[in-house]
Amino acid sequence: MIAGIEPVNAVETIGLNLWYGTFQALMDVNIRVKKGIITSLIGPSGCGKSTLLRSINRINERLGYVRVEGAIRVLEENIYAGDVEPVQLRKQVGMVFQRPNPLPLSIRENVLFGHGIHTPASGKISRAEADGIVEKALRQVLLWDKVKDRLKKKATSLSLEEQQKLCIARLLPVQPQVLLMDEPCSALDPKGTEAVEELLWDLRGQFTILIVTHNMAQARRASDECAFMLMGELIEHETTEEIFVTPRNPKTADYIEGRYG
Amino acid sequence: MGQVDTPPSARKADRRNLDWFIDKAVQVLVFIAGISAIIFIIGIFVFITKEGVGFIFKSNYALSEPVFGLLEKQKMPEDQLDALTDLAGKKFATAEDLLKAVEGVIGVEGAAKYKDILITKSLDQPFNLKTFFTSPKWAPTSEVKPTYGALALMVGTASVTGLAMLIAIPFSLGAAIYIGEFATGRTREFLKILVELLAAIPSVVWGFIGLSIMNPLIIKLFNVPIGLNVLNAGVILGLMAAPIMTTIAEDALKAVPDRYREAAEAMGATRWQVILKVVLPAAKSGLVAAILLGVGRGFGETMAVLMATGHSINLPTSIFDSVRAMTATIAAELGEAAVGSDHYQALFTLGIFLFLVTFLINLTADLVLRGIRKE
Numbered sequence: 344m345i346a347g348i349e350p351v352n353a354v355e356t357i358g359l360n361l362w363y364g365t366f367q368a369l370m371d372v373n374i375r376v377k378k379g380i381i382t383s384l385i386g387p388s389g390c391g392k393s394t395l396l397r398s399i400n401r402i403n404e405r406l407g408y409v410r411v412e413g414a415i416r417v418l419e420e421n422i423y424a425g426d427v428e429p430v431q432l433r434k435q436v437g438m439v440f441q442r443p444n445p446l447p448l449s450i451r452e453n454v455l456f457g458h459g460i461h462t463p464a465s466g467k468i469s470r471a472e473a474d475g476i477v478e479k480a481l482r483q484v485l486l487w488d489k490v491k492d493r494l495k496k497k498a499t500s501l502s503l504e505e506q507q508k509l510c511i512a513r514l515l516p517v518q519p520q521v522l523l524m525d526e527p528c529s530a531l532d533p534k535g536t537e538a539v540e541e542l543l544w545d546l547r548g549q550f551t552i553l554i555v556t557h558n559m560a561q562a563r564r565a566s567d568e569c570a571f572m573l574m575g576e577l578i579e580h581e582t583t584e585e586i587f588v589t590p591r592n593p594k595t596a597d598y599i600e601g602r603y604g
Numbered sequence: 605m606g607q608v609d610t611p612p613s614a615r616k617a618d619r620r621n622l623d624w625f626i627d628k629a630v631q632v633l634v635f636i637a638g639i640s641a642i643i644f645i646i647g648i649f650v651f652i653t654k655e656g657v658g659f660i661f662k663s664n665y666a667l668s669e670p671v672f673g674l675l676e677k678q679k680m681p682e683d684q685l686d687a688l689t690d691l692a693g694k695k696f697a698t699a700e701d702l703l704k705a706v707e708g709v710i711g712v713e714g715a716a717k718y719k720d721i722l723i724t725k726s727l728d729q730p731f732n733l734k735t736f737f738t739s740p741k742w743a744p745t746s747e748v749k750p751t752y753g754a755l756a757l758m759v760g761t762a763s764v765t766g767l768a769m770l771i772a773i774p775f776s777l778g779a780a781i782y783i784g785e786f787a788t789g790r791t792r793e794f795l796k797i798l799v800e801l802l803a804a805i806p807s808v809v810w811g812f813i814g815l816s817i818m819n820p821l822i823i824k825l826f827n828v829p830i831g832l833n834v835l836n837a838g839v840i841l842g843l844m845a846a847p848i849m850t851t852i853a854e855d856a857l858k859a860v861p862d863r864y865r866e867a868a869e870a871m872g873a874t875r876w877q878v879i880l881k882v883v884l885p886a887a888k889s890g891l892v893a894a895i896l897l898g899v900g901r902g903f904g905e906t907m908a909v910l911m912a913t914g915h916s917i918n919l920p921t922s923i924f925d926s927v928r929a930m931t932a933t934i935a936a937e938l939g940e941a942a943v944g945s946d947h948y949q950a951l952f953t954l955g956i957f958l959f960l961v962t963f964l965i966n967l968t969a970d971l972v973l974r975g976i977r978k979e
C-alpha cells in the first residue's frame with residue numbers, strides 16, 4: 344500500500360442490522376470491502392453470510408418481511424437512500440448464486456438478458472453488436488470455445504460447471520463493479536470448482552469480488568482478504584494470510600481449526 | 605457356496621410379511637383402476653361409433669318423389685302409379701328387394717319396363733358427408749325430406765367458443781398473473797378460494813344468468829330485438845371457463861422455480877420484466893394447456909349454451925344473431941328421437957364429430973407441448 348493514498352472501498356456497511364420478521368440475522372455489521380480484490384466471507388452455517396451478501400444488492404427485499412437499519416455504501420453511495428432504484432444498484436452489483444440458475448432461455452439470450460434490461464428500448468443494438476457482446480462475455484469466462492456452436496441451445500442443458508460460468512458471463516455485459524458470489528462452487532465437483540476458482544482469479548482486478556464459501560482451502564487459495572462471521576456478527580476481517588496464520592480472535596482460530604460445525 | 609450357511613437374519617429378509625401383501629394388493633387395485641379408465645374410454649368410443657358410424661354409410665332403396673317423377677315421364681300408366689304409392693317411402697336394403705316389391709304390385713312385365721329407373725334412381729342415402737359439412741340446413745324431422753346439414757351448428761359452436769375465448773384468455777391470464785405473482789398473504793388465499801368457488805357454479809346457473817340477466821341487458825344496451833345470441837352465450841361461456849383456466853394457469857406459474865425470478869431480479873429486471881421475459885416463457889406449456897382446456901370446455905358445454913344462444917339454427921352474421929350449438933342440439937333432440945331412427949343416428953354422428961374435434965384439440969396440445977419440451 345502506497346502511503347498517503349487511501350484505498351477506495353467498493354462496499355462499506357455501517358452499523359448494519361437486519362431482521363427477518365422478528366428474528367435478527369445481522370448485528371451491527373461494519374465491513375469494508377476494498378476495490379478490485381477478492382474478499383472471502385466465512386463462518387458457520389446460519390451465521391448470516393448469505394444475508395449480508397443479499398442485502399448488498401437489496402435482493403433480500405423481495406421477501407417483503409425484511410427490515411434493515413444502518414447503511415450500506417456501494418461505491419460511496421448509500422444504497423438505502425430514498426432515491427436509489429434497486430434496478431440501477433443491481434446494474435452495479437452482480438450476483439452469482441449457490442445453485443447455478445441460468446434462465447430457461449438459450450445460452451445467447453442468457454448472456455444478453457441483463458444487457459437488454461439495462462438498455463433503453465430506443466438504444467436497440469444490431470445483431471452483429473449483440474454477437475460481439477455474447478462472444479466477449481463467453482470468452483471472458485473461458486466458455487466460448489465450448490458453446491460457440493450451440494448458442495441457441497437451452498442454457499439448462501449445460502453441465503453445472505458450464506452453467507455457473509454462464510451465470511458469471513451474463514453479468515459481464517452490463518459492466519458491474521462488484522460481483523457477489525454465494526458459495527458459487529458448492530454445487531460443482533472438484534474439477535469444476537478449480538475451473539471456477541481460476542476464472543475468479545482471472546477476473547480479479549476488473550471487479551471487486553465478495554465470495555461466500557464453506558471451503559477453507561478455497562478461501563485460503565482464492566482470496567486476498569477474508570472476513571469471519573459468527574451469529575450475525577462480523578468477528579474479524581484481515582488479509583487472508585493473517586486470518587489463517589495468526590488469527591487475532593480466539594473464535595476465529597476455533598473455527599479455522601474446525602471446532603465449529 | 606453351498607456350504608456357507610445363510611445367517612438367520614438374512615433368511616428373514618425374503619419373508620413375505622403383511623406389508624408385502626398390502627403392497628401387492630394396492631398395486632393390483634391401482635392397476636385395476638387404471639385399466640378400467642382405459643376400458644371405459646374405449647367403451648364410450650365404441651358405443652358412439654357403433655350408433656353413429658353406420659348412419660354415415662347407410663343406404664336404402666325407396667320410391668321417393670323424384671323416382672315417381674321419372675316414372676311418370678316414362679309414361680307409366682296412372683293405375684300402376686296409383687298402385688305404387690302404397691310403396692312410397694318404404695325402405696329396402698337392396699335394389700332387388702325393391703324390384704321384387706314393385707313386381708308384386710304391378711306384375712313382372714310392368715316392372716321390367718321400368719327396371720333401369722327402379723334400380724339406378726331409387727338409391728336413397730339419408731346421410732351425405734358433403735351436406736353435413738356444407739349445408740346449414742338441419743332438418744332431421746322434416747316430413748318431406750330430412751336434411752342433416754351441420755354447418756350452422758358448427759359455426760354456432762365455433763362462434764360462441766371463439767368469443768368466449770376472446771373474453772376468457774385475457775381475464776384468466778391476468779387473474780393468474782395477479783394471484784401468482786403479485787398478490788401476497790391473505791389477499792392471495794382469498795382470491796384463490798373465490799376463483800375456486802366461481803369454478804364450482806353449475807352450468808345451468810350460468811344459463812339462468814344468461815337468460816334472465818344478460819338477455820334483457822343486451823336488449824337494452826344494444827337496442828337489439830333479442831338478447832339470446834352469440835354475444836350472450838360467448839360472455840356466459842367466457843365467464844364460465846375463466847375460473848378453471850385461471851386455476852390451471854396459476855398452477856403453471858407457480859411451477860416456475862423461484863430461482864429464475866431471483867436470478868432475473870438480481871440482474872436488475874423489474875417485476876413486470878421478470879414476468880414477461882422469464883415466467884411466462886417458462887410457463888408456456890402450462891398456459892397453453894390452460895387455454896386448450898378452456899376451448900375444450902367451451903366446445904363441450906351444453907346447458908348454458910342451450911339457454912343463452914337462443915337455440916335457433918342460423919349462420920350468424922353478427923354477434924347479435926341467435927345460433928345453435930352442436931351439444932345443445934344433441935341434448936335437446938336425443939330425447940325425442942326414436943332409438944335407431946335416422947334422426948337418432950344422425951345425432952350420434954354429430955357426437956362422433958364433437959369427439960373427433962376434441963381429440964384433435966388434445967392431440968395438438970400434446971404435440972405443441974412435446975415440441976416445447978424438446979427445445
Ligand SMILES: Nc1ncnc2c1ncn2[C@@H]1O[C@H](COP(=O)(O)OP(=O)(O)OP(=O)(O)O)[C@@H](O)[C@H]1O
Nearest residue numbers: 363366368386387388389390391392393394395406
Ligand atoms: N428468508 C428467511 N426468512 C427467515 N429467516 C431466514 C431467512 N433466510 C435466512 N434466515 C435466517 O437467518 C440466519 C442467517 O441465514 P443465512 O442464510 O444468511 O446464513 P448463512 O451464513 O448463509 O448459512 P449457510 O452457510 O447455511 O448458507 C439463519 O438463522 C436463517 O435461519
Ligand SMILES: [Mg+2]
Nearest residue numbers: 392393394525
Ligand atoms: Mg448461505
